[in-house]
Amino acid sequence: MFQQFGxxxxxxxxxxxxVLFGVGRITKIAGEMGSGIKAFKDGLQGQDKDKSAxxxxxxxxxxxxxxxxx
Numbered sequence: 001m002f003q004q005f006g007x008x009x010x011x012x013x014x015x016x017x018x019v020l021f022g023v024g025r026i027t028k029i030a031g032e033m034g035s036g037i038k039a040f041k042d043g044l045q046g047q048d049k050d051k052s053a054x055x056x057x058x059x060x061x062x063x064x065x066x067x068x069x070x
Contacts, residue, residue, distance in 0.1 A: 005013075018026065 021029075
């Protein structure tokens, strides 16, 4: 009943989607999906960029001066 889609079928579907929604709306939706996926991946890894950007790690100036780096 369902055959595997080939290149001609996918191109026809793509043209229909572009005609229905327009290029501007498709790019907006794709950008929102990309940012959502990125936020999801960051959430899985436990990264919170807002906290790390607001609070940089403290650096002790005495440690940097007393031990020369080779």
